[in-house]
Every structure is written in C-alpha cells, then in structure tokens.
Amino acid sequence: MDGYIPRSEHEEFARRIDSENARQNRRIALLEENGRHINSMTVSIEKMAVNMENMLAEQRKLGDRMEILEKEPAETHKQIKMAIITSAISAIVGAVVTALLILL
Structure with a gap:
C-alpha cells in the first residue's frame, strides 16, 4: 500500500x-473593493482638478475686472483735475485778454 494515503x-x-x-477569495474580494475605491478617488480627483482650473480662470477674470474697477476712481479724479486746470487756465487767459482789450 505504498503511494496511498488514508x-x-x-x-x-x-x-x-x-x-x-x-x-484567498476574501483577499481577492478586498483587493477588488480597494481597486473600486481607488478608481472612484481617481475620478473624484480628476473632477476636482477640472473644477480648480475653472476656478482659476474665473479668478483671473475677476482680477481683471477688479483692476478696471480700481482704476476707474483714479481716472475720474484725473479727468476732474484736468477740467479744473483747463477752467483755471481759461479764466486766466480770458482775464488777460479782457485786460488787454480794456487797455487798448
């Protein structure tokens, strides 16, 4: 009976x-579940990256708009100052011309 086992x-x-x-089946099931979780996280990370790119583009647009809004008061101030200077010079020139006309 060599070769036979009880x-x-x-x-x-x-x-x-x-x-x-x-x-082994339990280990395989755990690995498959981990793979599904990793795939899910990868998709979430891709979505997050796209959202961040969109947010960055929107922030750049907002930055440009803010810069325009910040420059507007300075431009208005500059225009007012130029109008005052022009008015003052016009008044002085007008007074000088009037004085010359009266003297002649």
Missing part, C-alpha cells in the same frame, strides 16, 4: 485547501 489524511488536506481557497 481517507482521514485526504479529508484533512481537502479541508485545508478549502480553507486556503476561502482565505
């Missing part, structure tokens, strides 16, 4: 193989 030994071997298969 039934009890075969059953023990079969139980251990079944146990190992069950353990």
